[in-house]
Amino acid sequence: MSLEKARNRYIPMSETMFYILLSLREARHGYAIMQHVEELTRGRIRLGAGTVYSSLGKLEGDGLIEPVSEEDRRKIYKITSVGSAILWEEAGRIAELYKNSGGLL
Amino acid sequence: MKDKKTVLFSAFRGGNVVPANFENWFERMAAEGWHVDRIRQWNSLWMTFKKGEPRKYRFVCDMQFSERKEYRATYEQFGWQFLGRMASFRVWRMEYQGQRPEAFTDKESVVARNRRTVQAVSVSFTLFLIMSIFYAVWFIFFPDSLSAGDRTQIIAAEAVFLVCAILLGIVMLRIWRNRRR
DSSP states (O other): OOHHHHHHHHSSOOHHHHHHHHHTTSOBOHHHHHHHHHHHTTTSOOOOHHHHHHHHHHHHHTTSEEEEEEETTEEEEEEOHHHHHHHHHHHHHHHHHHHHTGGGO | OOOEEEEETGGGSTTTTSHHHHHHHHHHHHHTTEEOOOBOGGGGTEEEEEEOOOOOEEEEEEEOSSOOTTHHHHHHHTTOEEEEEETTEEEEEEEOSSSOOOSOOSHHHHHHHHHHHHHHHHHHHHHHHHHHHHHHHHHHHOGGGOOHHHHHHHHHHHHHHHHHHHHHHHHHHHHHHTTTO
């Protein structure tokens, strides 16, 4: 998928997608992603199997992540350059939100 | 005491056409000690439960037209037990205490699961609809090609197809109205 199309589809993105992409800056399988996200959010987000499976399928289909290896039927994924670019843009958008909402807190 | 119980049309009883209701129904059965350990193709029509210890299980129904090879491995690693499937409708189970486990943890994936379920129903719905339109057109526009006996048969067929199409339409509508859970 071209960057332009990916931008259209993924920005702004859901928390689930954001944290999955963030986790896949390192190669991980589905369960490891869930553990990593749980740790990052201190237990607030505990991704379910169905959500992880369908999100990985979607992200792989759109070329934001790619499988790098496989062990016991578990695919290990890593973010692609398109995925990184999208993640970077989304992080920028969130940083702007954070900056602009500073006065509220 | 009876140690077996057969339920007819389990997938269509009460509100069970809505996947979340079907899951809750399985959960209530398990809490009363009624268990089904394997799900097979025809279990939507009849399903036999065996009496055992009451257990706290979370069930998940997942419609997947084709599963990628890591599908089962992913669920299993998260602690789910695969019970089987009725056509593309897969049933998972997990024993729990405390917080009830979820397989779909955001709104998008819950809605997507329900959308896939509606799509599955829409295949049969479309077939019945096409058949009922076909017979209606035949009957209305080419009545002369039909003998009296043919007409009776066509009206009977039309009634069956139309009723099926309407029922499936209601099922789709009901699932769609409950798509957020």
